[in-house]
Amino acid sequence: MGRITLPKPEGSEDVNQVSASPALVPQQQTQEKVAALPSPVPRQNEERTLLPPELMAIVTPSLKVGAVTGTLGLFTGAAAGIIRSAPPALFSVVMGGQMFILGSSYYASRLVALKAFRGEDGIRPVDKLKASALAGGIAGTVGGAIRGPKNIMPGMIFFSLFGGAGQLVVNAISWNTKPDDESATESFLKSKWSPVTFLTDEEYRKILDEKLLRVDVEIALVDDNIKELRAAEGQSKKQTPTNDTRV
Incomplete structure (x- = not known):
């Protein structure tokens, strides 16, 4: 008996086609993309600091400046102790510690003041003058407090004037040159204050x-x-007689 096949009604779809319907394809593609992604790499241990980065940007250079000034203070104190016929080691340690505190406190205060005075157009020479004078006053106060309460006010006034005067000299040097055409080092070397x-x-x-x-x-x-020496030597050899000794 023959097999009779009925025609498919219109709109009907094969089971295989239904299984691969457009509604299920995006989900399958998403799963394949997720499987193809590389496995997450564990992050390396980030450097952890005791202080925030903003504060470290002030503390680190200030300590470096303090180390330089402290080293100069060590040599100065040793020389002062030798001149005064006092223990050089004691004078060296005391002077080095004071210079370290003065240098680090001055530089840290100046950095904070410059950030506070910074405007939209950057830092102006007047702002640098204010920052240097303020930093000198703070450093003088700290140094005076170490030496005694009576030295706080004189130290604040002296170092404030010293910092402001130094910044005035630097501003005068920079004003005499064109910062757009040459660097700060070249401008200083070309100035009359430069020793070279x-x-x-x-x-x-x-x-x-x-x-x-x-x-x-x-x-x-x-x-x-x-x-000339060779010619003179040759003439002297010609003039000297040769003594022949015959036996």
């Missing part, structure tokens, strides 16, 4: 050429002297 002279590449090349020319002249003079 700034040379361009051409000037340095000329100096080297002059030195080489002098060396060539000296070598030529030495060669002439050697020739």
